[in-house]
Amino acid sequence: MSLWTARTIAQAVSGTCPTDFSVTGLSIDSRTVAAGDLFIALAGPTHDGHDHVAAALAAGASGALVHRIPDGVDPSCLIVCADTLDGLTALGRAGRDRFTGIVIGVTGSVGKTSTKEALAHVLGTFAPTHAAVGSFNNHWGVPLTLARMPQDARYAVIEMGMNHAGELRALTAIARPHHGIITWIAGAHLEFFDSIADIADAKAEMLEGVQPGGVAILPRDSEYFDRLCGHAAALALPVRSFGADASADVRMDSVQIAADHTTVHAQIGARSLAYTVGAAGQHWASNSLAVMALIDVLGLDYAQAAQAMREVGPPKGRGARSVHPLPQGGTFILIDESYNANPASVTAALRTLGAQTAERGGRRIAILGDMRELGPDSPALHSGLAQEVVASGIERVYTAGPLMAHLHSALPSAVRAEHAADSSALAAWIGSHLSDGDVVMVKGSLGMRMATIVTTLKTLTGSGSTHTHQTG
Structure with a gap:
């Protein structure tokens, strides 16, 4: 066609x-x-x-x-x-001009790609839905996604990212979403901002493109919620909130995190809803609430959306869980979080790893690369992760890069493993340090090329994985 x-x-x-x-x-x-x-x-x-x-x-x-x-x-x-x-x-602007369906804009410091993928899958069970490939969320990715929109699609989910003020204002002017979702505000790209509050203001630029009659879907648990609401009010946008806070419009009553899925009990107005997301982690529960908030705004069937949530899984590099053989026999579990990293997303990944059960005497092992673009506070932000490592009960932490050297030094000696200059150095020998039953999580900023370690671990025996759990 x-x-x-x-x-x-x-x-x-x-x-x-x-x-x-x-x-x-x-x-x-x-x-x-x-x-x-x-x-x-x-x-x-x-x-x-x-x-x-x-x-x-x-x-x-x-x-x-x-x-x-x-x-x-x-x-x-x-x-x-x-x-x-x-x-x-x-061409992207022309694609948007001719599109007659509903456009949903998604941004946030963390969770935007995962939320975009979840939205695309859930909305796709209701009607033809278009969404960006991977993380196509910048000055070329957004117009390319808009130009690719099929004219017969009912929904389009457009992810928008930034690392400088003003970038989202330009992107949202092209995308002109009917509704806008901000997933979370965190200290990503602090190198280019004076404070996290300034990041909140920059994320709120996306709301400027929301069309009349649209809704701003905002994270109630964020300390910047009121600040975001102020931006929405200035634009005369009604707000629908999601989170665990008692005042959230879509409220999480409880969450249970298993090895490969998350069960959420939520309240939407007077309606109680329980559903399972096919990915593990507290952050996936939060992402799912944003999806349910949009389902509520669109007036779609909650039960159908809840059923579709079972098939939502982590995108590549964002928590995919797989089982692989070891050369000496036995297997280990690999959690691939290699796509990118900032303090909030690393904390979420450490908590998810901590919730895993290592079998047959295995250990929970984190392999972490530098978090980049964090500005002058970067050393403290890296060393500060030590507290989360201990709280999560992680047994061993391997680190790579000059910034992660600060975490390496801050870790208790019982948890501190080897430190390497870069991911390639770690990849060369990390496999020989694994044992049967280990659960291994790999995460770092994209420029650290932590995917090199993932690739190496997946091919330790040259035969690839024995089993993979990844849906969606």
Whole structure:
């Protein structure tokens, strides 16, 4: 089914094309181009997509969006505009303009991708739903997601991220959500802000794009709740709150965390609701309440949404749990939290690890890499995790990176394991330190490449995993 034609794209981006052709998808990566895609040749600081136009066309792309014609490429299948990033932004705006369904915006310091995935799955049980791939939440990810929206979808879930003030204001102006969800406020990207209160203000920028008649869904348990409500009030947006606080509109009465799922007992107005989320952790309970708040706002069936929650699982790098063999025999459990890290998300991951039961004499082991972009308080924020490690009952902690050296020094000697300069050094020998029954959690900022350790652990015997629990 056609998503765009070359002529409608050219019109949207103020460009030109010599011939018309049909486009069934959009891609910015020539390595993942599918037949019928339009390849958008973005020019970055280190890579220029124009160098890969020929490869994209050879892989089956219908055409390409460019701001210069590459050598040796037939110009008949090229849409030429002044700048491809500006063109992508314009195409995203055009995709939003023609969309007749309901758009939900999601942001937050932690939990936005997991909440986006949960929303996409739950809403998808009611009607066709579109959502971003992975964490496509920045200045190119948001317009790409909007430009990819099928016209027959009923719902679209748009994740929006930032690390500087003003970025969400630009993104929400393009996405124009009908409702907006802020998952949580925490000290992520503190390097670029004077305080967490300033981060709350920056997250609230997303509400500026919420359309008339929309609702702001906000975390009642946050110390910045009143501050967020102030932003909503200034925009004349009604607020629906979620959390464990007694005054929350969608209230968590109790939560039980198991090895691979979380059971939530909630109250929505006068209605009691119990459901299971197919992922473990207190943070998943909070994410699910945000989803249920939206279900309430949309007037959809709670029971159907609760049933769909069973099939919600952690996205890649955000808590996927799998079992793998050890070279010497036996198995260990791997919890992959390698995608990114800040103090709030590491604390949540440590608590989830602490709730795991290690069998056959195994240990609960955390492998932690630096949390980046935390500013001058970074050493104290790293060493401060020692208290959470002890409270969670974790037996061993391996660390990587110059910042995690502060945690390494702060840990009790019984818990403190080896420290390495980087993830590659840890990956080279960590497998030989594991025993049958161990539960291993890996987490760190994206730039620490903690996924290197995950990959190594998954292939200790060269045979991969014996069992994987990951749904959704």
